[in-house]
Amino acid sequence: MDEPTIDADDHAVAEGFAGQRMLVVPRAAAERALRHPVTGKLLVTDAGFFPHAARHGRSRPAGAAEHLLLVCTGGQGWCRTGGTRFPVSRGGVVLLPAHRAHAYGAAEDDPWTLWWLHFTGSDAAGLVRAAHDAAGGPVTHLRDPAPVASLVSQVIDALDAGVTSASLIRGSGAAWHALAHVVATGRRHPGSQLSPVERAVEHLRATAPQRTSAAALASMVGLSQSQLSALFREHLGVSPLQYQVQLRMARARELLDGTDLPVAAVARETGYDDPMYFSRQFHHHHAQTPTAYRRRPQGT
Known part of the structure; x- marks a missing residue:
C-alpha cells in the first residue's frame, strides 16, 4: 500500500466523503465538561464515520491534542508512528496517544471505511496504555469490529443530540465501552488463532x-x-x-x-x-x- 500525499493535520479530501458523519464538541463546552465528575474521566471531543474514504489521511508531526481511536470496518489503510508503519484492514484498530507523532491514510486501491474518536480525560491515557499492553503496540485486531463500530455510532448519535451534559455523558459511556471492548478482545495479529x-x-x-x-x-x-x-x-x-x-x-x-x-x-x-x-x-x-x-x- 502506497502512502498518499497528505497535508499536515488536514484531511486529504477537504469536501469529505459521501455519507460521512462528523461531530465536533466546541472547545469551550469541552473545557467545561472536563470539570464534570463523569466526563472529566473520559470525554469525546470529536467523532466521525468516513465510508470508503478515498484519499483520506492525516499527518501530525507533533501528534494530536487528544487520544485517537480508529476502527476499520472495510477496505484498507495504514498508520505510521514510532518509526514503524502498520498495515490496517477490516478489524484493525489504531489507538494513538495524545502528543505522539503519527500519520495515517487510506489505501489508494481499496480505501478504508473508518469509525473514529478523539478523546481525553483523566482515565483516557490509562485505557490507551492497557490496549497497547494487550496488543503489544498501537494497532490491534478484532475478529468482529461491528460491536465497537456500533458503540462509536452511539457516540456520534449522542453528540448529534446537542452539546448538553446528558449527551456528553452518554457519549462518554459508549466510548468507555468501546475502549474496554478493544482492551478485552483485541488481538496482536489479524487472523491469528485463539490463545x-x-x-x-x-x-x-x-x-x-x-x-x-x-x-x-x-x-x-x-x-x-x-x-x-x-x-x-x-x-x-x-x-x-x-x-x-x-x-x-x-x-x-x-x-x-x-x-x-x-x-x-x-x-x-x-x-x-x-x-x-x-x-x-x-x-x-x-x-x-x-x-x-x-x-x-x-x-x-
Missing part, C-alpha cells in the same frame, strides 16, 4: 454449567495446569475453577430474576446436585441466600 486462554474460556462458556476439571481443561489447550492457572489469573484475575463458578452464579442470577423455579431447580440448572451446597456457594458470592436475592427490591 490457550481464549480457547479455554470458549469451551467453558459453551459447556456451562457442566464442570470441566482443571486437568482436562489444561490438556485441551496444550498447557500444564499451573501454566493455564497462571494465564487465567493474569488475563482474567481468577483461576479456571473460580471462572467456572462465576459462570454458574451468573446463570443462577438469571434464573432467580427471570423465572419462578424453586431454588432446588435453580441449583440443578446451574450444575449443583446439592441445593444446600448451591445455597452456601451463592451466599459466599453474593452475601445473601438465593431466596433473599430473589426477594430483594428491584428497580424499574
Whole structure:
C-alpha cells in the first residue's frame, strides 16, 4: 500500500466523503465538561464515520491534542508512528496517544471505511496504555469490529443530540465501552488463532454449567495446569475453577430474576446436585441466600 500525499493535520479530501458523519464538541463546552465528575474521566471531543474514504489521511508531526481511536470496518489503510508503519484492514484498530507523532491514510486501491474518536480525560491515557499492553503496540485486531463500530455510532448519535451534559455523558459511556471492548478482545495479529486462554474460556462458556476439571481443561489447550492457572489469573484475575463458578452464579442470577423455579431447580440448572451446597456457594458470592436475592427490591 502506497502512502498518499497528505497535508499536515488536514484531511486529504477537504469536501469529505459521501455519507460521512462528523461531530465536533466546541472547545469551550469541552473545557467545561472536563470539570464534570463523569466526563472529566473520559470525554469525546470529536467523532466521525468516513465510508470508503478515498484519499483520506492525516499527518501530525507533533501528534494530536487528544487520544485517537480508529476502527476499520472495510477496505484498507495504514498508520505510521514510532518509526514503524502498520498495515490496517477490516478489524484493525489504531489507538494513538495524545502528543505522539503519527500519520495515517487510506489505501489508494481499496480505501478504508473508518469509525473514529478523539478523546481525553483523566482515565483516557490509562485505557490507551492497557490496549497497547494487550496488543503489544498501537494497532490491534478484532475478529468482529461491528460491536465497537456500533458503540462509536452511539457516540456520534449522542453528540448529534446537542452539546448538553446528558449527551456528553452518554457519549462518554459508549466510548468507555468501546475502549474496554478493544482492551478485552483485541488481538496482536489479524487472523491469528485463539490463545490457550481464549480457547479455554470458549469451551467453558459453551459447556456451562457442566464442570470441566482443571486437568482436562489444561490438556485441551496444550498447557500444564499451573501454566493455564497462571494465564487465567493474569488475563482474567481468577483461576479456571473460580471462572467456572462465576459462570454458574451468573446463570443462577438469571434464573432467580427471570423465572419462578424453586431454588432446588435453580441449583440443578446451574450444575449443583446439592441445593444446600448451591445455597452456601451463592451466599459466599453474593452475601445473601438465593431466596433473599430473589426477594430483594428491584428497580424499574
